[in-house]
Amino acid sequence: MWTWYHKLSSPKWFYQLSGQWLPWIACAAVLFLGTGLVMALAYAPADYQQGNSFRIMYIHVPSAILAQSCYMMMAVAGGIVLIWRIKLAEMVLKCIAPFGASITFLALVTGGIWGYPTWGTWWVWDARGTSMLILLFLYFGVIALQSAINNTSGAARACALLSLVGLVNIPIIKYSVEWWNTLHQPATFKLTEKPSMPMEMWLPLLIMVVAFYLVFTVVLIMRVRNEILEREYKTNWVRKLIDPSADRSIKSSVKNGGE
Amino acid sequence: MYWYSIKSMISRELLIAVRYPAEVLNPLVFFLMVVTLFPLGISPEPQFLAQIAGPVIWIAALLAMMLSLDSLFKNDFDDGSLEQLLISPSPIVMLVLVKVITHWFTTVFPIILLAPLLAMMMQLPDEGYRALILTLLLGTPVISMIGGIGAALTVGLHRGGVLLSLIVLPLFIPILVFSASAIEAANMIMQYDGQLAMLAAMLVLALVTTPFATAFALKISINN
Numbered sequence: 001m002w003t004w005y006h007k008l009s010s011p012k013w014f015y016q017l018s019g020q021w022l023p024w025i026a027c028a029a030v031l032f033l034g035t036g037l038v039m040a041l042a043y044a045p046a047d048y049q050q051g052n053s054f055r056i057m058y059i060h061v062p063s064a065i066l067a068q069s070c071y072m073m074m075a076v077a078g079g080i081v082l083i084w085r086i087k088l089a090e091m092v093l094k095c096i097a098p099f100g101a102s103i104t105f106l107a108l109v110t111g112g113i114w115g116y117p118t119w120g121t122w123w124v125w126d127a128r129g130t131s132m133l134i135l136l137f138l139y140f141g142v143i144a145l146q147s148a149i150n151n152t153s154g155a156a157r158a159c160a161l162l163s164l165v166g167l168v169n170i171p172i173i174k175y176s177v178e179w180w181n182t183l184h185q186p187a188t189f190k191l192t193e194k195p196s197m198p199m200e201m202w203l204p205l206l207i208m209v210v211a212f213y214l215v216f217t218v219v220l221i222m223r224v225r226n227e228i229l230e231r232e233y234k235t236n237w238v239r240k241l242i243d244p245s246a247d248r249s250i251k252s253s254v255k256n257g258g259e
Numbered sequence: 260m261y262w263y264s265i266k267s268m269i270s271r272e273l274l275i276a277v278r279y280p281a282e283v284l285n286p287l288v289f290f291l292m293v294v295t296l297f298p299l300g301i302s303p304e305p306q307f308l309a310q311i312a313g314p315v316i317w318i319a320a321l322l323a324m325m326l327s328l329d330s331l332f333k334n335d336f337d338d339g340s341l342e343q344l345l346i347s348p349s350p351i352v353m354l355v356l357v358k359v360i361t362h363w364f365t366t367v368f369p370i371i372l373l374a375p376l377l378a379m380m381m382q383l384p385d386e387g388y389r390a391l392i393l394t395l396l397l398g399t400p401v402i403s404m405i406g407g408i409g410a411a412l413t414v415g416l417h418r419g420g421v422l423l424s425l426i427v428l429p430l431f432i433p434i435l436v437f438s439a440s441a442i443e444a445a446n447m448i449m450q451y452d453g454q455l456a457m458l459a460a461m462l463v464l465a466l467v468t469t470p471f472a473t474a475f476a477l478k479i480s481i482n483n
Contacts, residue, residue: 141426
């Protein structure tokens with residue numbers, strides 16, 4: 001079991017294994033996203049107050065949930081970077097930040113689009129909208145720090161520390177609803193409690209949340225694989241991967257160089 | 260046991276502050292100027308100013324602190340004394356804490372001393388003064404300590420100044436929120452013990468956690 005994990009943390013092994021997983025996860029993502037979208041847009045009943053405009057919830061809620069878990073994952077990867085200095089975790093850390101920032105932006109934009117017909121304004125300074133905005137700023141900080149440091153492993157460790165410090169902000173986001181209770185309705189989506197909306201509306205939402213996580217996994221794996229190729233381009237196996245015939249020529253050139 | 264290194268650290272920092280008064284005075288003047296912009300830019304009407312006085316003074320103090328935080332480790336990094344600090348036998352975490360507290364005392368404490376004067380110019384109601392000073396005394400050390408992590412992470416970088424603000428300003432928002440709400444409550448002659456307790460809790464949390472993060476960040480920056 002442990003050796004399996006250790007092997008997984010090697011970029012080469014991860015590249016090969018993830019190559020085998022990727023088609024399956026991608027298929028599942030397409031399946032869930034398709035089913036979820038059709039159910040959400042065509043079959044879920046219209047809200048008796050908001051009409052059809054509530055359907056953007058099926059994008060807004062999953063992206064808001066994913067935006068927060070992305071930050072959690074980034075901080076966990078950061079912890080692994082700082083404690084065990086695993087190269088793969090450095091790459092994951094670097095790859096999550098831009099995705100997290102864009103999904104947070106998506107949550108903010110869909111929130112505005114939903115808010116306009118419902119509350120009559122694009123933006124409200126309420127607790128949850130504001131904490132999503134702060135989350136976006138935290139992502140920007142990590143991305144800016146990452147791009148400012150040239151040393152790859154140093155950049156990863158600096159970002160790891162920053163994301164762990166920023167993690168202090170996540171509880172504030174979660175409990176902000178109770179702290180500064182304002183315009184925004186309290187969280188409606190909880191797995192542990194009986195949903196406050198009918199089953200036909202709730203099920204598509206659950207499927208969409210799963211679909212978003214699957215899409216995130218696919219994108220993350222693709223980005224990490226790309227990052228592996230970029231960082232390991234000097235190693236033999238990457239050269240072999242790009243040009244299978246290059247193997248002999250490298251060996252011969254090494255031989256010639258040695259002689 | 261480490262009293263000697265702590266004492267020499269404090270006396271060194273104070274000596275630098277006396278020798279280079281611009282490091283202390285420039286943020287102070289900046290603080291004064293930023294607050295002056297608000298009546299000029301929005302409205303000099305006393306009733307309106309009284310409403311925004313507390314938050315405006317807080318935000319101006321925050322920005323002035325960002326200016327001085329940039330130089331927290333910069334000079335020591337440039338002349339190499341930071342490396343000497345990291346290889347000294349005394350615990351780095353303690354030295355870092357001492358350095359941040361001394362820096363707070365030399366650069367931020369004057370800002371707090373100046374705050375009542377600006378509060379008077381901004382027509383802050385009499386009830387708000389105590390809350391303003393108490394929130395500044397409890398909140399600004401937290402900002403110094405969290406900002407210290409950012410300053411340590413960006414110390415070796417060329418364009419550290421803007422980057423420092425970018426990475427730490429979002430982390431200051433809870434402190435600003437609680438301070439502003441305490442001052443607002445005080446203006447309306449309401450209890451604000453709860454907000455002060457939250458600020459004090461953040462101060463304690465920062466005091467026991469941030470020195471470790473700052474010391475670690477310094478090690479990362481030195482190795483870059």
